[in-house]
Amino acid sequence: MKRYDAIVIGAGHNGLTNAAYLAKAGLDVLVVEKNDYIGGAAVSRELYDGWTYSNCSYVCSMMRQVLHRDLDLGRHGLMLIPYLGTINFGDAGNALISYHSKSAAYNELKRHSRHDADAKLRIRADLTRYALIIRKTLLRTPPDPAWMRIRDIRELLFLAKQFWSLGEKEIYEYVRFFTLSAADFLDEYFETDLIKASMASSGIIGTALGVHSPGSSYILLHHVMGDVDGNVGAWGLARGGMGAISKALESALRSFGGAVRSEAEVVRVLVRHGRACGVVLANGEEIHSKIVVSNLDAKRTFTKIMDKRDLPPGIFEKASKYKFHGSSGKVNIALDALPKFTGVPDNPYVNRGSQAYPGSMHTLERAFDCWKRGRFSDVPFIESVIPSAWDPTVAPPGKHWMSNFIQYCPAELSDGPWTPEKRDAFGQAVVERIEAYSPGFKDLILHMEVRTPHEIEQEVGLTEGNIFQGELTIDQLLFNRPFPGYAQYRMPVKRMYMCGSSTHPGGGVSSACGANAAREILLDLRKPSTVPEDDCDDE
């Protein structure tokens, strides 16, 4: 019977990246995926004739450029394209527009507050400084401070050097920054509520934190540390939808001789003599391999597909407590035409990019209150993007696809399990909120896909529908991700590894987790690494 060099469980973008790098190193690799499509949360599917929805992730900025280049993903069909314009709607029916040109951006802020227009330049410099340091860690394996092998010491020194380069005062600021709430952080810069709210919303996307919760300032940074062609903080679209990233990765993997099998759900990892040696599929089929890599989140990996008896004591409990909160929903809408927004100029560089509905700091916090009580937010924060206004491939000419990301939506409701009716009510709350700023919006709707954490968990297998495969709080970051002692992509069982977003550097479509894991695996196999170093030195 055939024995693969490696089996990767899950064809999420990290699993595919991992497999591609293993295959590039000459390993015979098989990826097994439970769904009949690949990509996990980086997926695009046609659910309505002529429309391609990116069902989960919808914008791209974290994808490591050096991996894109190294795997030649352009040749495999991937093109990342920019889009312009963000409108932030306030409770009073007012709007704050993020213009692309520097002068317009400044003038717009000045219209709200001269003070804040200046402060925006200062916060930009501060955030970029913080981001440049984090960026340097993305394609590196976190050191294990408890182990202190030569590599760990080297990596710790690397981190120390980065921090020292900030200068003493900034080191204190940076450390403090990690523990702050988005609200406290922004209070140090701004006086205008809508300006604060428009920035604070980045601190809550995907997380079960409110704008006043400590730690939300890091989430804010997590959302501005990416780049599009070197423009740090900018977000772009993948032409053809986020699924195009997964497709290009699959194509790269196949070009190195790797294979992908869909509709192959793994129910158990085979372990013999303390070593992983294959997987068992739902249909009972066994596939054997020398190593096994899991793209699933850490909770699923440890508690669903491992036999508890194969794990050292305590780990199962630790994994069960790995922090996960479903807090986000997604509503994809097919539109008959471009929506129009009240009080927004008919300027194609602003009125068809993204629209955000923070309302105010108070409204954002109230939205969080609903979540805490086990309800979806009645006045939710929404980030809408209209990819079809920039990408001609995702909707018919003249028609549009609007992607809406919603914060907050709980995985479990206080009044009992999710039902299709409750799901539709959630979708309706979203539509109503948009309609208030875009009269006539409802009449443009041709089709809707509403996804609560419940659907996201069922389809993608993200526990609780948590978009990051586990909360991005400081206790679950860097060498603590997913939990101390297991941050270097290795599992307690020999020859078994993790490569999903539960590992450093966390959630988002970056390919970094998959690539880092491949580097560690190849190190264990004593093979030369095929994973490139990041070229952040150029920044």
Next chain:
Amino acid sequence: MNSAPDFSLERALPTPFHARTQAFNLEGRWSSWNGYLAAEQYFDAELEYFKVRNACGIYDISPMQKYHVSGRDAEAMLNRMVTRDVTKMRVGRVSYVLWCTGAGRLIDDGTIFRLAEDAFMLTCGSPSTAWLKKSAIGFDDLVIKDKSDDLAALSFQGPTSCAALRCMGLDGIEEVRPFEIRRFELGALRFMASRTGFTGDLGYELWVSAEDALALWDALYAAGEDFGIHPFGEVATNMLRLEAGFIMPGAEFNEALKTIRFEHDQTPFELGLDSMVDFKKPHFNGRTALLAESKRGPRVSLTKLDIEGNKPAAGSFIYNSKACRRDVGYVTSGIWSPVVKANIAFAMIESKHISGELWAHINYEKELRHYSKIARCQIKQSPFYAPQHAKLTPPADF
């Protein structure tokens, strides 16, 4: 009395499309080209670049020089002037051509359109009336007309360009093959379309009388709206053409007739354009010198480089070792390519060093501090970006 200064003759002239293009040029970023205003960029060069790679973009190429060459001797005259075989061109076809001095130095490149058996249009970037006249000596049945000011032109490029033109009502545009010409009539509007361009993508060039220019723009823009249409300028063009591997006068070569210093111009072989020189045809300008060079091999060679890191190498010296002891060439154009995700460049390198190691010494700046790095270069044989969809007939919708 104070009177306002009269700058009217000091200004570059508006092209026939200026009334439309100026609305998009938000920061007044104009340069000039052959006496006309040309947009350097409209809003954001990278956005404009992506319109072409992802949807469709319009570039106002009206300042290009356009000459009608007709008469029974037209074919022979052009064949004597350019290095490719014009007699092989069928009516309705376009051909990329080069012309050289007697010493085989490149004067300019351009395109020849065969409009009829005895009628051609020659287009090029720089004025060439004098050289055409000189090249016409000895050919009697020949009329050369400079149509540069009478003909307006748009380059309409990108994966959705064919779909947009179909939507505009150009029936049959999808059957037009690369380098083919077709004429269209839309009501009173008459124009010529050729499947040509300078971007390596699917695309067309539309040629129309200056009077009808705005009508063409409006019809095209209205149809293009749902296909992502946007004007693009010179900066985007430069990125696009470099990715496609096309050379540009003033970057990869200095026009021979304007070159002051000995051999600061180039030959077609130095530029890697060997296949554009046809020694099988009868005598043409520069033949003897070029034949000698082809036997000897060019002294320097234009080379496509993929350079490590992401700092564009424009203006860098190229060395044959990391120690940078001996420079063996220089970068002629270099950019970060957003679609290839690579640091790409053209470099002119001493031919004998092509097979060895190549390193670029790149200077760059961060917040007013100067930095430099030595980056390894890899030679690329084929164009950096050559998408399949550009070659299909009929083209896909996007």
